[in-house]
Each structure stands twice: as C-alpha cells, then as structure tokens.
Amino acid sequence: MGLTVLSGPSGVGKGTVVAAVRERHPEVWVSVSATTRAPRPGETDGVEYHFVDAEEFARMVKAGEFVEHAMFAGHAYGTPRGPLRERLAAGVPCLLEIELLGARQVRSAMPDARFVFLAPPTFEELVRRLTGRGTESPEVIARRLDRARIELAAETEFDHVVVNDDVRAAAARLVALMIGS
Numbered sequence: 001m002g003l004t005v006l007s008g009p010s011g012v013g014k015g016t017v018v019a020a021v022r023e024r025h026p027e028v029w030v031s032v033s034a035t036t037r038a039p040r041p042g043e044t045d046g047v048e049y050h051f052v053d054a055e056e057f058a059r060m061v062k063a064g065e066f067v068e069h070a071m072f073a074g075h076a077y078g079t080p081r082g083p084l085r086e087r088l089a090a091g092v093p094c095l096l097e098i099e100l101l102g103a104r105q106v107r108s109a110m111p112d113a114r115f116v117f118l119a120p121p122t123f124e125e126l127v128r129r130l131t132g133r134g135t136e137s138p139e140v141i142a143r144r145l146d147r148a149r150i151e152l153a154a155e156t157e158f159d160h161v162v163v164n165d166d167v168r169a170a171a172a173r174l175v176a177l178m179i180g181s
C-alpha cells in the first residue's frame with residue numbers, strides 16, 4: 001500500500017496504463033500535478049493537470065507546495081503536497097506519474113515509497129507511440145526522445161520494471177505491485 005511512483009520515458013504509455021488502473025481500481029488515488037505546459041486538445045484543468053502559468057508555479061515552489069518539481073522539455077511540472085499527504089494519512093493507495101528527476105526527489109524525501117519503471121518493448125516502438133500520439137511537434141518529439149534515452153539508462157534505479165507490451169497486462173502488473181491483487 002502507501003505510495004507508488006510510476007516513471008518511464010515520454011510516450012511509453014504511463015497515462016494510458018494509469019487510466020486503465022483507475023478504470024478497474026477506483027480505490028487507487030492518482031495525484032493531479034501542476035504544470036506550465038498548455039493543455040492538449042481534450043485535457044481539462046483540474047483533471048489531467050492543474051494548468052498554471054510560470055508565475056503561479058514559481059509562487060507554489062516558493063511556498064513549499066510541491067513534494068517534488070522538475071523541468072521537462074521546456075515546462076515545469078510538480079506534485080502538490082497537500083492532497084497527497086491527506087490521502088497517505090488516510091491509508092489510501094496513492095500513485096504519482098512523474099518523470100525521472102522528480103522520482104529521484106521523492107526517493108530522497110520518501111524512501112519507503114515503491115518505484116516502478118514503465119519500459120517500452122523496444123526503442124523503435126517508443127518512437128512509434130510518441131509520434132503516433134500526434135500531440136507534439138517534431139521539435140518537441142526530438143526533445144522528448146533525447147530525454148527518453150536518459151530515462152531508459154536509469155531503469156536500474158527503480159525497484160520494479162514493468163514492460164508496457166499490452167495496456168491491460170501492464171496495468172494489472174502495476175496494481176499487483178501496489179496492492180497485491
């Protein structure tokens with residue numbers, strides 16, 4: 001139980017696997033991060049993210065409102081502290097979907113958390129997924145793939161590796177690690 005951190009390169013399918021977990025396991029609470037990036041079509045403020053501007057993000061950092069925060073491909077992302085603290089205190093299984101630098105910060109602050117790396121079946125498949133999603137420009141895709149190489153090299157820092165070959169199977173493996181079912 002407690003806190004699980006899910007990381008993995010951009011486009012591997014973290015959001016898709018987390019959505020599958022939520023569908024079948026409403027008892028799992030998923031943190032909603034703050035970000036300075038613009039919403040993608042179909043994203044709603046307060047659902048996928050709290051979309052904030054750089055000034056508000058800086059204020060939140062200064063006020064100590066984040067458990068962790070990091071820059072990723074030109075935008076800031078952070079995990080709000082208050083909601084996570086409340087759910088953990090209530091004994092709710094909590095899930096953070098965050099990139100590598102944030103995961104390392106959580107590892108330092110909360111070493112008892114469980115750290116899971118979501119890996120692609122192959123690098124070529126990762127490129128196909130990221131490109132096929134169609135949400136980023138070629139320049140942003142290139143930045144995210146540069147970062148993906150760094151993230152993939154850090155796989156061994158994690159307690160568990162789940163390969164996202166099939167969404168339902170990967171979600172089931174993640175839940176089994178989180179709550180043992």
Ligand SMILES: Nc1ncnc2c1ncn2[C@@H]1O[C@H](COP(=O)(O)OP(=O)(O)OP(=O)(O)O)[C@@H](O)[C@H]1O
Pocket residue numbers: 008009010011012013014015016017129130132133164165166167
């Ligand atoms: N197991 C899978 N097989 C095939 N396609 C997948 C699989 N999992 C996810 N995808 C597809 O890959 C694309 C990227 O998935 P998703 O947006 O969930 O990735 P992500 O890791 O959350 O990315 P980011 O970190 O950039 O937000 C989506 O188009 C999604 O439908």
Ligand SMILES: Nc1nc2c(ncn2[C@@H]2O[C@H](COP(=O)(O)O)[C@@H](O)[C@H]2O)c(=O)[nH]1
Pocket residue numbers: 008009010014033034037068069070072077078079080097098099100101102103
């Ligand atoms: N360190 C953090 N990383 C986060 C957080 N929320 C999301 N993320 C990660 O950022 C990248 C890009 O996300 P995208 O939605 O723009 O594709 C991805 O790896 C997310 O997991 C956070 O609060 N802190």
